Amino acid sequence: MKRIQFSILVVLAVCLTTPLFSTSLSETFILKEENRIDVVGKKSNFITISITKKVRIKINDLKGVERFSKISLPETFDPTYFAHFSKIRNYQYALSEVKILSFSANKITKSGVKLPINYKDKYRAIVMERGDDQAGGYDLWDYTTTEINIGDEIEIVYSYTVPFDINFYNFISFRIFFHKNIDIKEYTLELAHHPSLNINVEEKNGASPDSIYELENQYTYRWSRKNLKGCIDEVGGRAYTQLPFIVMAILPIDLYYKVPDSFKEKYIPTYAFFASRRENAHMTTKMSIDQGLRTADLGKLYSYIDSHSSKFPDDENGYQSLKSIHTDITDRFTYDNDKESLFGIDNRKDRLGAFIDQGVVREINRYSNYVAITRKLGLHYFTSYLCDVRTGELSGNFYTPMLHSDYLIAVVLKDYHLQYIYPKNSNFGYYINEIPFYFENAKSRLIQPLDYLVVNRQIEEEAKEVRIFSSTENENIRRANVLVKVDLDKSSLAFQAKIDLTGQFSTITRGIYQKNVKNQYVNKIYNEKLWSFDKDIEVQSEKFVMKDNQFPFQANINAQYSGAHLMKKDGDDYTINMKNWFNHVIYENFQAKDRQLDFYADFKSKDSYVYYFQFSKDVQLTSVESNVNIENEYGIYNFSVTQINPTTIKVSSFYEVNSTSIAASKTKMVEDIFTAIEKSNLMELRFQ
Structure with missing residues (x-):
């Protein structure tokens, strides 16, 4: 048998990318989706993969209009995967030598009449790194229309082919999820190939096929599912731990090699x-x-x-x-x-x-x-x-x-x-x-x-x-202590801040202070500096010190900054807008209702912010915000506003995560803490 030499293997096929976080909820849903993958041929150089999709959608909101007004082919079967790479590598979902066989779309009237929808097509050549430190060319077709409206029922049908050899690395490890981020009433997937071609199918989370049959010299797997929830991108979810998916590997016979000193032949792992x-x-x-x-x-x-x-x-x-x-x-x-x-x-x-x-x-x-x-x-x-x-x-x-x-x-x-x-x-x-x-x-x-x-x-x-090893909440700590000198006559605020970072807070956030480099793979809140709550903040000094380059990687930041428009006066009443002064990492508008996936925190941690307001004259606190004390299975959140003496007010916010995962049925605990933090981040400090 022919042994394929590693050094001459063909160009990789694809890198999968997806937004890291989504909070989108759509009323649009898929009535029926039918997918078919035909693998035609038996040897690597002669295998063609044909992908056909027929999908019927009920458009019920603007998000649905936007989503289906632009369709890019090829579409990914794995919307959860994203690659950790330098931006210069330009990774995205694309295949090589894609041949579009057909694309059509229709509106379906209440009487069942099909009215054509005009989609304009545009080809895009994608240049991205291939996996061997060299760039290669890939194909994308964008189909766009302005003819879809809320209330429409539409049907989209398309088919395309790609050669296996040019897209080798994609199809020897090809992950397919059944779910999407919108509901699907009926879903089918068929995978067909010649009986003599070996395709290994790994089934996860109950993804066993409903039937496997051989007909007319073709071996076919068929999956059929109903009422799939649009939950694949639920924030903090890990779809691969709960949702059904398959990973197929196309293994032509020419991937065999002869085992030395034996008569055996095996597939190259x-x-x-x-x-x-x-x-x-x-x-x-x-x-x-x-x-x-x-x-x-x-x-x-x-x-x-x-x-x-x-x-x-x-x-x-x-x-x-x-x-x-x-x-x-x-x-x-x-x-x-x-x-x-x-x-x-x-x-x-x-x-x-x-x-x-x-x-x-x-x-x-x-x-x-x-x-x-x-x-x-x-x-x-x-x-x-x-x-x-x-x-x-x-x-x-x-x-x-x-x-x-x-x-x-x-x-x-x-x-x-x-x-x-x-x-x-x-x-x-x-x-x-x-x-x-x-x-x-x-x-x-x-x-x-x-x-x-x-x-x-x-x-x-x-x-x-x-x-790989893990860290604990006693190792992942962020402490921000800020003295705020308030000049009531000049209506100005002068800040003296000290930030202590250890563990993952150091690993993930110190780059923004040390090198002004953001981590593109995490919740955007991690990339906010303490003083980024207002665009008019003036930073007088910022000093970063790496205290220890061994675990837990302790780092300190000392900074002085000021703001001239943060305080308002109305008669004898003063207000300081403290919106977004507490950079606790949460997902805004988090909803536990109808949650399908368990929630995973990034890591166990303790995160505290303490602001000491020192006023130039005696003041009287008039804010009516109630102190917050929440403690549950997920974590702890404490928030308080206290007048220490006639010239000092203390505002503190403490958030602790002590469980890395919470069952979907218990995520109201997460919602309660996130909602409380959101409310605190809208606070206005009032005094006379």
Whole structure:
């Protein structure tokens, strides 16, 4: 049998993206949706995948009009997945060599008459990184119309084909959810292929097919579901833990290889294709270091590594040298998105040493740098592949994150302890063993080149899996203490703020203070500075101090800022608008009613804000806000306004999350706390 060589595998197919958070509720619903996937052919180079959809929709609101007035093909079957990547890679859902066979749409009158809807089509060529640090071309067709109105019942039918070989990586790990973010009354999915073609279907959360049959030399799976709730994007939900889905892997017979020293033939394990694609550049670097190759460029790299390792002559396990180098890269190095290299403008080699010498992390060298560093230090490493816990978990067929997301380098010290490194992809970076919450407790697959690249040896099939460590509420703490000097004569407020960050609050939020870099994968509230509540705030000083670059990564921010329009006077009455002064991370307008999915908090934590208002004259508090004290299974919220003395008023807000998951039936607890925080964030401090 033919063995496909990893180095010549075809271009990847797709990266799936989706908005991180949605609070959309729509009255529009799908009456009936029929999907069919036909896999035609038996060998990789001759397989064509045909996708047909027929969907009938009742448009009941403006959101429905907007949603179905523009349809982009191909549509994703997995709206929950998003990739962790630098923006320059431009990942989105797209396939290569898409051929649209048909697209039609009609309005259905009450009498059943079909009236054509005119959709205008426009082709878009998408350029994005392919998975091997080079850009490739992908296809999208946008269909738009202005002829849909509230109250319409419409039917849309389309069909397109794509070749398997060009979209290889997509269809050897293809996840399909049945649910959407609007209700579906009737749903069917059919998957058909030739009986001699092997398609492995992994079924999750009750996604067993209703029937499997062979007819006219075609093998068909059929799924039929009714009354699917539009819950797939419920905020804080993890659809993959509760909703039915399948992951299919198309495995043509030419993916067999002959097991060395035997008469057996086996499929190349799916993970090996993905790992080989991602790690191809690693191998050249690894071999150069292992063979002691010396070039002018590598000489610069060696000198840099030696400048750190020489400081630790008694570094028995290699940790001190590794930590010193990684800390320097995290703190001092700048990031280059490598646009010229990714898009084929600059085709020169990696030049690891030259850029290390300049203090620059290139996008294409993010991981190769650490391959070189670990091997030069005499250490070994694994690549640590994992998935954002909010969107999935690596499984028997689900390997999409191995190609379509960042991974970690797990360095093996000489005493065999693992140290995790997440290479920086912006001017901000994480320290050694610093992992964002969305990778905490994730299942990680550890892979080394010996698993799949050794000649005359069977490819390793048994997965080496570990769980990434997690943090607790006593480690994830944010404290904001602010002295507000209020000059009643000038109607001005002067702020002196101190912010203490530890654990995930440091990991997720310090980038905005330290490097003015926002984390694009989290709730936008994390990316708000303490003083961002008003656009006219003037910042006089801002000082960031990294107190400790080891867990829990304690950091401090001291700042002075002022506002001239935050206080109003009406006769003897004063008002200070405190809208959005408390950056507790919540989802606004959260609703527990009809909730389908369990709610997952980002992480256990304690978050407190205390404002001390010091007035230039005696005042009397007149605010009528009641103190808030909520404590339930999900967490704690306390809010209070207290006059300490004639010239001092204290306003405090404390939010604690002590449960990472709450059953859907109990999410009224979450709603109660979120609603109370929203109310506090609308507060006006009143006094005379």
